[in-house]
Amino acid sequence: xxxxxxxxxxxxxxxxxxxxxxxxxxxxxxxxxxxxxxxxxxxxxxxxxxxxxxxxxxxxxxxxxxxxxxxxxxxxxxxxxxxxxxxxxxxxxxxxxxxxxxxxxxxxxxxxxxxxxxxxxxxxxxxxxxxxxxxxxxxxxxxxxxxxxxxxxxxxxxxxxxxxxxxxxxxxxxxxxxxxxxxxxxxxxxxxxxxxxxxxxxxxxxxxxxxxxxxxxxxxxxxxxxxxxxxxxxxxxxxxxxxxxxxxxxxxxxxxxxxxxxxxxxxxxxxxxxxxxxxxxxxxxxxxxxxxxxxxxxxxxxxxxxxxxxxxxxxxxxxxxxxxxxxxxxxxxxxxxxxxxxxxxxxxxx
Amino acid sequence: xxxxxxxxxxxxxxxxxxxxxxxxxxxxxxxxxxxxxxxxxxxxxxxxxxxxxxxxxxxxxxxxxxxxxxxxxxxxxxxxxxxxxxxxxxxxxxxxxxxxxxxxxxxxxxxxxxxxxxxxxxxxxxxxxxxxxxxxxxxxxxxxxxxxxxxxxxxxxxxxxxxxxxxxxxxxxxxxxxxxxxxxxxxxxxxxxxxxxxxxxxxxxxxxxxxxxxxxxxxxxxxxxxxxxxxxxxxxxxxxxxxxxxxxxxxxxxxxxxxxxxxxxxxxxxxxxxxxxxxxxxxxxxxxxxxxxxxxxxxxxxxxxxxxxxxxxxxxxxxxxxxx
Amino acid sequence: xxxxxxxxxxxxxxxxxxxxxxxxxxxxxxxxxxxxxxxxxxxxxxxxxxxxxxxxxxxxxxxxxxxxxxxxxxxxxxxxxxxxxxxxxxxxxxxxxxxxxxxxxxxxxxxxxxxxxxxxxxxxxxxxxxxxxxxxxxxxxxxxxxxxxxxxxxxxxxxxxxxxxxxxxxxxxxxxxxxxxxxxxxxxxxxxxxxxxxxxxxxxxxxxxxxxxxxxxxxxxxxxxxxxxxxxxxxxxxxxxxxxxxxxxxxxxxxxxxxxxxxxxxxxxxxxxxxxxxxxxxxxxxxxxxxxx
Numbered sequence: 001x002x003x004x005x006x007x008x009x010x011x012x013x014x015x016x017x018x019x020x021x022x023x024x025x026x027x028x029x030x031x032x033x034x035x036x037x038x039x040x041x042x043x044x045x046x047x048x049x050x051x052x053x054x055x056x057x058x059x060x061x062x063x064x065x066x067x068x069x070x071x072x073x074x075x076x077x078x079x080x081x082x083x084x085x086x087x088x089x090x091x092x093x094x095x096x097x098x099x100x101x102x103x104x105x106x107x108x109x110x111x112x113x114x115x116x117x118x119x120x121x122x123x124x125x126x127x128x129x130x131x132x133x134x135x136x137x138x139x140x141x142x143x144x145x146x147x148x149x150x151x152x153x154x155x156x157x158x159x160x161x162x163x164x165x166x167x168x169x170x171x172x173x174x175x176x177x178x179x180x181x182x183x184x185x186x187x188x189x190x191x192x193x194x195x196x197x198x199x200x201x202x203x204x205x206x207x208x209x210x211x212x213x214x215x216x217x218x219x220x221x222x223x224x225x226x227x228x229x230x231x232x233x234x235x236x237x238x239x240x241x242x243x244x245x246x247x248x249x250x251x252x253x254x255x256x257x258x259x260x261x262x263x264x265x266x267x268x269x270x271x272x273x274x275x276x277x278x279x280x281x282x283x284x285x286x287x288x289x290x291x292x293x294x295x296x297x298x299x300x301x302x303x304x305x306x307x308x309x310x311x312x313x314x315x316x317x318x319x320x321x322x323x324x325x326x327x328x329x330x331x332x333x334x335x336x337x338x339x340x341x342x343x344x345x346x347x348x349x350x
Numbered sequence: 351x352x353x354x355x356x357x358x359x360x361x362x363x364x365x366x367x368x369x370x371x372x373x374x375x376x377x378x379x380x381x382x383x384x385x386x387x388x389x390x391x392x393x394x395x396x397x398x399x400x401x402x403x404x405x406x407x408x409x410x411x412x413x414x415x416x417x418x419x420x421x422x423x424x425x426x427x428x429x430x431x432x433x434x435x436x437x438x439x440x441x442x443x444x445x446x447x448x449x450x451x452x453x454x455x456x457x458x459x460x461x462x463x464x465x466x467x468x469x470x471x472x473x474x475x476x477x478x479x480x481x482x483x484x485x486x487x488x489x490x491x492x493x494x495x496x497x498x499x500x501x502x503x504x505x506x507x508x509x510x511x512x513x514x515x516x517x518x519x520x521x522x523x524x525x526x527x528x529x530x531x532x533x534x535x536x537x538x539x540x541x542x543x544x545x546x547x548x549x550x551x552x553x554x555x556x557x558x559x560x561x562x563x564x565x566x567x568x569x570x571x572x573x574x575x576x577x578x579x580x581x582x583x584x585x586x587x588x589x590x591x592x593x594x595x596x597x598x599x600x601x602x603x604x605x606x607x608x609x610x611x612x613x614x615x616x617x618x619x620x621x622x623x624x625x626x627x628x629x630x631x632x633x634x635x636x637x638x639x640x641x642x643x644x645x646x647x648x649x650x651x652x653x654x655x656x657x658x659x660x661x662x663x664x665x666x667x668x669x670x671x672x673x674x
Numbered sequence: 675x676x677x678x679x680x681x682x683x684x685x686x687x688x689x690x691x692x693x694x695x696x697x698x699x700x701x702x703x704x705x706x707x708x709x710x711x712x713x714x715x716x717x718x719x720x721x722x723x724x725x726x727x728x729x730x731x732x733x734x735x736x737x738x739x740x741x742x743x744x745x746x747x748x749x750x751x752x753x754x755x756x757x758x759x760x761x762x763x764x765x766x767x768x769x770x771x772x773x774x775x776x777x778x779x780x781x782x783x784x785x786x787x788x789x790x791x792x793x794x795x796x797x798x799x800x801x802x803x804x805x806x807x808x809x810x811x812x813x814x815x816x817x818x819x820x821x822x823x824x825x826x827x828x829x830x831x832x833x834x835x836x837x838x839x840x841x842x843x844x845x846x847x848x849x850x851x852x853x854x855x856x857x858x859x860x861x862x863x864x865x866x867x868x869x870x871x872x873x874x875x876x877x878x879x880x881x882x883x884x885x886x887x888x889x890x891x892x893x894x895x896x897x898x899x900x901x902x903x904x905x906x907x908x909x910x911x912x913x914x915x916x917x918x919x920x921x922x923x924x925x926x927x928x929x930x931x932x933x934x935x936x937x938x939x940x941x942x943x944x945x946x947x948x949x950x951x952x953x954x955x956x957x958x959x960x961x962x963x964x965x966x967x
Contacts, residue, residue: 041804041807044804045808052816052817052820053820164946164949164950164953165942165946167949168892168896168941168942168945168946168949169938169942170896170899170900170903170914170917170938170941171900172899172900172903172904172917172921173899173917173934173938173941173942176917176920176921176925176926176934176938177934177935177938179926180925180926180929180931180934183926184926184927184929186929186931187929246449247444247445247449247450248449248450248451248452248453250401250406250444251442251444251450251451251452251513252452252463253406253436254404254406254436254437254441254442255436255437255441255463255464255467256433256434256435256436256437256438256464256467256468257433257463257467258433261467265455265463266452266455269452269454269455270452270453270454273454281807283809284807284808284809284810284811284812285809285810285811287809287811287812288809288810288811288812288900291811291812291815291904292811292900292903292904295904296921306812306815307904310815310816310819310904310905310906311904311905311906313819318816318819322812322813322816325809325812326808326809326812326813329807329808329809330807333807344454345453345454345497345499346453346454346497346499
């Protein structure tokens with residue numbers, strides 16, 4: 001019989017089927033350590049926010065008052081309202097305590113709790129950024145896969161060229177152009193799409209309302225997608241190029257698989273995992289894009305709220321939105337990392 | 351009729367800076383059930399030749415000549431037919447098994463894949479066949495659920511062999527199957543290949559830079575240098591008393607285990623293989639040849655008979671033949 | 675000894691240039707960015723701050739491009755052409771200085787983290803990763819808003835939020851360089867930290883730093899224009915503040931396409947030039963990338 005004992009490698013074999021338990025325990029340990037890291041990062045963000053907002057040169061109240069006339073009494077009142085007349089240590093503990101209780105203070109501009117404002121604006125942002133992200137990821141990955149698979153082809157050169165241009169375009173400028181061409185209309189062409197807010201003033205009910213919001217979303221979404229998807233395309237393409245030259249791709253061809261199957265079953269699964277992770281690691285970039293896009297198209301989301309806070313400026317509102325945005329980015333990052341470790345067999349048991 | 355026949359096969363890569371000849375006019379044949387070893391340094395064109403057999407070269411490569419597999423020319427086949435031939439009639443065991451297996455797919459799925467692709471089995475039959483194949487190469491059935499990185503190098507190479515056997519092909523091409531394995535495992539894998547090939551009556555083309563390995567496994571040996579065949583003949587004779595100085599150097603580069611003589615005098619070959627874009631005139635080997643004579647730099651040496659069933663492309667071999 | 679080193683470096687530079695010249699897009703980018711830099715530098719010889727003054731606008735308001743005003747005028751009758759020319763000084767200056775700041779921080783952190791591999795390196799990488807995760811535009815906006823929008827602040831805000839990528843790259847390169855045998859030898863001969871990092875590591879990471887810096891300038895120019903557009907930098911005329919003005923004054927609804935198009939195209943051209951040059955540099959310097967593209 002041809003079966004040979006695995007004499008040279010008994011240890012590996014002995015570790016056989018029972019290795020699932022330590023592996024999943026390792027996974028749990030990994031997830032916990034990542035969560036710990038994230039908590040640490042969040043703590044650093046909270047502390048950092050506190051000091052940045054209070055210790056940087058200049059009196060925060062004066063900074064905030066720029067452009068407005070305020071009497072010394074008003075300044076004192078404002079200082080007291082912000083707790084700035086207390087000692088730094090006391091301020092710090094108050095701040096941490098409040099933040100932990102999710103009390104983000106009261107907006108100077110709106111005279112309302114920051115958390116309530118954020119709550120109102122969260123929905124539109126999730127709708128816009130979520131839709132944009134889904135489209136950008138699917139389009140970017142699809143095009144990146146096809147460009148990388150046929151690298152050097154006309155499609156590849158076209159895709160890479162477009163992405164490089166889009167990558168260089170400032171988001172807001174693209175938004176302005178789209179607004180001018182499709183919103184306002186140019187020359188004899190009338191404007192086709194609404195470009196202010198998320199719904200018409202006389203918004204209809206029911207399904208017509210959905211259509212109305214969708215129409216309002218086209219331009220901001222298009223702008224966001226255009227800028228974000230170019231990055232995904234480039235990352236996916238180079239990731240696929242790494243895989244194309246691997247031996248196992250040649251093996252798959254040698255097995256008699258169709259070209260499409262070699263791509264779908266072998267190259268893409270390998271290239272996809274790291275790419276998707278990278279994509280979600282860079283979610284901060286999408287956030288930046290969302291702030292810009294919401295500002296231009298006056299989309300009533302978190303980004304616009306943050307922009308308002310910065311331009312008023314509204315100290316507590318800016319601090320609250322900044323904390324929320326940063327913490328969500330950290331959480332998403334950590335999730336992406338942990339999920340990657342869970343689904344990629346190469347790192348799962350390593 | 352022989353199973354595989356190569357007739358004046360040449361491969362040229364077309365790159366930006368010109369044309370690179372990788373294989374130049376190689377003719378060989380292989381009978382059913384026979385084992386042929388192809389030896390040469392890296393860059394000698396041996397792996398390119400192997401890839402050309404199933405048209406696996408990148409599209410920059412131009413393949414000339416004829417490659418007859420069972421009388422059918424591989425180079426003029428339609429793509430559908432080509433895909434049907436791949437793996438079902440001829441499969442490949444790749445070098446460095448660490449990259450030959452897809453890192454994110456389970457071993458069992460990868461072994462079963464050609465069976466399902468060629469509609470040779472239904473999923474449950476394929477699963478049974480995978481178990482059977484794993485047993486044949488000495489791996490337990492539960493290994494089917496493992497991922498490649500969970501296996502040692504030797505085990506991965508066994509998986510590659512099991513995979514190559516999956517469709518019961520008539521020909522297996524083994525490209526450096528034991529490179530990057532340690533000596534003990536190397537010996538195990540070699541004897542595994544030898545036994546399986548003999549048991550199933552499969553023809554084998556084995557590619558290596560190690561002449562002693564090839565001489566151990568194969569009946570016939572072909573030595574390549576700079577894209578050309580420089581010597582061909584029964585493996586023992588070629589290994590023991592090579593006629594071409596390059597084959598001699600290759601044979602001497604790997605000491606025979608247990609032979610004190612070869613350990614005392616390891617004769618490495620000086621210099622590097624030539625740049626395929628600037629091949630030396632005459633015999634390509636003459637700049638490195640220890641026994642080159644005046645004519646070697648101008649005379650294009652062909653394969654000449656060099657003993658019973660043997661050929662060699664060297665003026666000395668011809669001279670010896672004419673003397674005897 | 676030093677003569678040999680110099681000769682070897684000179685040879686490396688000439689070989690590098692020969693490689694770079696083969697990257698056609700990179701050469702085109704280099705030409706465009708040189709032209710842009712020269713134009714920005716010579717601007718004071720022809721025009722002055724005055725072209726950006728609201729009161730000195732001499733032309734008609736919202737004039738479409740004509741012979742007198744090749745790129746039209748804005749809401750106060752200022753020439754877009756001259757403003758874009760003058761604004762290039764601020765945009766490029768901020769781009770260069772912010773990139774420089776970012777690269778210097780990244781280099782120091784990267785080399786230190788790569789050289790001292792113990793807890794110092796670990797801590798530095800932890801900090802780097804933390805900064806890497808922060809959404810950079812949002813953070814830069816907060817910093818600029820708190821510090822006030824001076825040129826200096828904008829440079830600091832961009833520099834402080836963008837260095838982590840460089841730091842990671844340089845750390846990896848430092849690790850690679852320090853694992854080479856001659857560094858071991860140098861250490862064995864008693865070379866100190868300063869000697870190893872400045873004499874051996876720095877020359878080896880310098881080319882990559884250059885490529886990284888070029889790409890960094892591109893993204894700093896975009897970030898500057900975005901910050902200016904979002905109103906956190908409130909002073910000098912730059913391409914970003916021009917676009918802010920076009921938005922504030924309703925250029926899209928006025929149909930004043932030139933007011934939007936021209937400053938944006940200026941950004942696009944310069945950023946693409948930097949990026950193409952940077953990618954070409956990277957491709958020449960990093961064989962791994964070269965093979966993939």
